Amino acid sequence: MPRWEPDARARFVVAALQLFTDQGYDDTTVAEIAERAGLTKSTFFRHFSDKREVLAAGxxxxxxxxxxxxxxxxxxxxxxxxxxxxxxxxxxxxxxxxxxxxxxxxxxxxxxxxxxxxxxxxxxxxxxxxxxxxxxxxxxxxxxxxxxxxxxxxxxxxxxxxxxxxxxxxxxxxxxxxxxxxxxxxxxxxxxxx
Amino acid sequence: MPRWEPDARARFVVAALQLFTDQGYDDTTVAEIAERAGLTKSTFFRHFSDKREVLAAGxxxxxxxxxxxxxxxxxxxxxxxxxxxxxxxxxxxxxxxxxxxxxxxxxxxxxxxxxxxxxxxxxxxxxxxxxxxxxxxxxxxxxxxxxxxxxxxxxxxxxxxxxxxxxxxxxxxxxxxxxxxxxxxxxxxxxxxx
Structure with missing residues (x-):
């Protein structure tokens, strides 16, 4: 059973935004976003279909x-x-x-x-x-x-x-x-x- | 010198639309669009940056x-x-x-x-x-x-x-x-x- 992460979405958004700002959108991978957020790629994909969707969150x-x-x-x-x-x-x-x-x-x-x-x-x-x-x-x-x-x-x-x-x-x-x-x-x- | 193709854009649009309809957008390549249009890939890229742009033509x-x-x-x-x-x-x-x-x-x-x-x-x-x-x-x-x-x-x-x-x-x-x-x-x- 995956651990319940009440703020996972917000953590992914913050992590993605930092990485996109620092190294550019094109050069950022989902694996990097997950790592920065301290969460797993599979958790990422439970919330978003791809990295583009992170910034359309909400x-x-x-x-x-x-x-x-x-x-x-x-x-x-x-x-x-x-x-x-x-x-x-x-x-x-x-x-x-x-x-x-x-x-x-x-x-x-x-x-x-x-x-x-x-x-x-x-x-x-x-x-x-x-x-x-x-x-x-x-x-x-x-x-x-x-x-x-x-x-x-x-x-x-x-x-x-x-x-x-x-x-x-x-x-x-x-x-x-x-x-x-x-x-x-x-x-x-x-x-x-x- | 590339040959002047007055209707190249329209030919690419028609060819792309046929291929997207027949085999789907994701499965269609620029090479296929160029071949269907009877033009070259390099001519394609003089008109459009990628296949997505074909349908935003105009x-x-x-x-x-x-x-x-x-x-x-x-x-x-x-x-x-x-x-x-x-x-x-x-x-x-x-x-x-x-x-x-x-x-x-x-x-x-x-x-x-x-x-x-x-x-x-x-x-x-x-x-x-x-x-x-x-x-x-x-x-x-x-x-x-x-x-x-x-x-x-x-x-x-x-x-x-x-x-x-x-x-x-x-x-x-x-x-x-x-x-x-x-x-x-x-x-x-x-x-x-x-």
């Missing part, structure tokens, strides 16, 4: 959180209000761990076209999850897809601002507040589309 | 056309009108060749996670090109990014409808008309975002 969770938040929004919520509920639900799970890893993660992704492609697909998945959750609320197309794309723009902008924020870590600006602000700006922006 | 051209159309729109055009001009400019270059290849291209992309990732990045590139062209017109953020994302939604919807259209090929529904209709529906949709 995609499914994030997509599910966005969708759950949309689903749980009051029936009276407008499409963008429901998206806002999805963003708030996802934001509530983001920790200082996510915030501190983000700049290095972004640098590694920028260094590899393979990782840029994986990251692009991650964003497509997030938009699709939001679109589906909105459709399930009875929001018609293309309102659902438009609301989901605006939600993704708000997520990206707010997350980047959160990561770049230099407030003391004891009292960082709340990610949920930033998402709320981004979505409000987008709501105002659509009235200027013409 | 991305740069498409992004440039979208941006050029936006840049050339009248100064009085609203952000969405400028996006519409970009879509129309790109649509004007699409031929029966693109239309006939599209269903097989979509099937091959759906069969490979690697190709799905490449395709996702292609769409990110198209949105980025439109966003940059809008910013250059003085459209502020996040209006520019919102307009670009709506433009991408309109492009996807209209292109899919064009490919699925079963009108006689002598008088197919014009892609530009479909793009115009999709963008109009999105313009109406944003008023329902709440």
């Amino acid at each position: 995609q499914e969770t994030l997509s599910r959180l966005l969708a759950d938040g949309i689903t749980a929004a009051p029936a009276s919520a407008t499409p963008l209000e429901a998206v806002g509920a999805g963003l708030a639900h996802a934001a509530a799970t983001m920790t200082q761990f996510n915030r501190e890893l983000a700049p290095r993660l972004a640098a590694v992704i920028a260094s590899s076209s393979e990782l840029q492609q994986r990251d692009a697909l991650k964003r497509v998945g997030m938009a699709a999850a939001m679109t589906d959750a909105l459709r399930a609320r009875g929001v018609p197309d293309p309102v659902a897809s438009a609301a989901a794309e605006l939600g993704l723009l708000a997520f990206k902008e707010a997350f980047a601002a959160w990561v770049a924020d230099e407030s003391p870590t004891e009292s960082p600006t709340e990610l949920a507040d930033l998402m709320h602000g981004s979505l409000d700006r987008l709501r105002a922006a659509v009235s200027q589309l013409g | 991305q740069e051209t498409l992004s440039r056309l979208l941006a050029d159309g936006i840049t050339a729109a009248p100064a009085s055009a609203t952000p969405l009108e400028a996006v519409g001009a970009g879509l129309a400019h790109a649509a004007a270059t699409m031929t029966q060749f693109n239309r006939e290849l599209a269903p097989r291209l979509a099937a091959v992309i759906a069969s490979s996670s690697e190709l799905q990732q490449r395709d996702a990045l292609k769409r990110v590139g198209m949105a980025a090109a439109m966003t940059d062209a809008l910013r250059a017109r003085g459209v502020p953020d996040p209006v520019a990014s919102a307009a670009a994302e709506l433009g991408l939604l309109a492009f996807k919807e209209a292109f899919a409808a064009w490919v699925a259209d079963e009108s006689p090929t002598e008088s197919p529904t014009e892609l530009a008309d479909l793009m115009h209709g999709s963008l109009d529906r999105l313009r109406a949709a944003v008023s329902q975002l709440g």
